[in-house]
Amino acid sequence: MAQSLLDLREVRKSFRTADGAPRRVLDGVNFVLKEGEIVALLGKSGSGKSTLLRIMAGLTPADGGSVSYRGRPVDSPVDGISMVFQSFALFPWLTVQQNVELGLEAQGVPAAEREKRADAMLDLMGLSGFGGALPRELSGGMRQRVGIARALVTQPDVLLMDEAFSALDVLTGETLRTDILELWESRSMPTRGILVVSHNIEEAVMMADRIVILSSDPGRVRSECVIDLPRPRDADSAQVRAFIDEVY
Ligand code: ADP
Ligand code: MG
Numbered sequence: 001m002a003q004s005l006l007d008l009r010e011v012r013k014s015f016r017t018a019d020g021a022p023r024r025v026l027d028g029v030n031f032v033l034k035e036g037e038i039v040a041l042l043g044k045s046g047s048g049k050s051t052l053l054r055i056m057a058g059l060t061p062a063d064g065g066s067v068s069y070r071g072r073p074v075d076s077p078v079d080g081i082s083m084v085f086q087s088f089a090l091f092p093w094l095t096v097q098q099n100v101e102l103g104l105e106a107q108g109v110p111a112a113e114r115e116k117r118a119d120a121m122l123d124l125m126g127l128s129g130f131g132g133a134l135p136r137e138l139s140g141g142m143r144q145r146v147g148i149a150r151a152l153v154t155q156p157d158v159l160l161m162d163e164a165f166s167a168l169d170v171l172t173g174e175t176l177r178t179d180i181l182e183l184w185e186s187r188s189m190p191t192r193g194i195l196v197v198s199h200n201i202e203e204a205v206m207m208a209d210r211i212v213i214l215s216s217d218p219g220r221v222r223s224e225c226v227i228d229l230p231r232p233r234d235a236d237s238a239q240v241r242a243f244i245d246e247v248y
Contacts, residue, residue: 003070005158005193006033006056010065013051013219025051027218028065033158038184038194040204042247043214049197052214053160056195057083069158079107082156086163088147090135096122096146097131103154121149124188126179141172148180155190162197173203181207181231205243206233213247 013026025048033039043049054060055067058077067074069081082103090099100118109117122128125145135143144164151159165173183189198204204211208227215222225247233240 002034002036004032004034005070006031006074006195007068007071008032008052008056008065011052011055011062011067012064013048013055013060013062025219026055026062028220029214031212031221033193033195035192037209038196038207040208040211041195041197041214042199042201042204042211044216045199047214047216048219049199049214050162053083053162053195053197056158057081057160059083079154080157081160082151082154082158083160083162084144084147084151084164086167088135088140088143088167090143090146090150092135094134095131096127096133096135096138099135099146100131100150100153103150107154117153118149121153124152124183125149139172140168141176144168144176148176152189152191157190157192159189159191159194160197161194163199164196165203166198166200177203177207178232185231201244201247202235202240205240205247206235207231211247 008029008031011026011029012024014022014024017023029052041049051060055062056074058074058081061075069078097118100121101114104114104117119131122131125148127142127145127149130138130142135146138146165177168176184194196207205227211225211227213222225243227243229239
């Protein structure tokens with residue numbers, strides 16, 4: 001049996017609407033991310049995907065239920081879990097190298113070691129030579145590569161990707177997705193579980209071992225679909241098309 005990396009039980013979260021009334025976004029979410037799997041979390045805009053991811057990352061507290069990472073409760077950001085954001089979330093005044101080193105600084109890694117590890121990660125993400133550049137000097141795809149390098153430089157066990165490809169044009173997004181899958185398949189990243197949030201069914205079917213669908217009313221996991229196809233997958237193959245139809 002594969003170990004669970006993340007384990008969410010009956011997670012609840014409400015926000016106040018503009019008129020001050022509470023609105024329950026997550027209403028008893030149960031979810032497990034197991035070691036060795038890529039799971040895609042699908043759901044309409046506003047269904048609470050980003051909220052759920054932020055709760056898993058320890059960035060937002062849940063109102064109720066439990067969240068654990070390898071058996072330990074998650075109530076603040078934990079070493080071992082990294083997140084990639086749709087809008088890249090880079091610090092514009094810091095260089096690429098400095099942005100990537102940030103996570104290591106928080107862990108107290110000495111400067112020389114930080115530099116070495118950031119360099120290696122920039123190489124891996126196809127950004128060698130760009131360490132001194134500022135984010136605004138890069139294309140969207142390259143900025144997201146920096147976002148991913150920053151997430152991976154701490155050697156996370158779990159990678160949470162919140163619509164990481166949706167701000168990019170189709171081709172750039174596909175290239176980056178393929179690169180991530182190659183690193184995963186070749187074990188070039190230490191990461192043992194990936195959760196990709198998406199609203200793109202094809203992207204989910206291309207990447208995931210399992211697709212989980214979040215419904216908005218009430219905010220719960222509605223259904224699951226296991227994609228038992230080896231990667232890399234061909235987007236035009238009959239099998240991939242059949243899974244896309246099934247998820248619809
Ligand atoms: P998704 O990522 O699936 O589009 P979100 O998790 O971003 O959904 O948002 C779910 C709902 O929660 C939305 O209605 C959103 O407006 C609301 N929401 C999210 N974050 C906050 C917040 N910090 N304050 C108030 N409402 C929020
Ligand atoms: Mg979102």
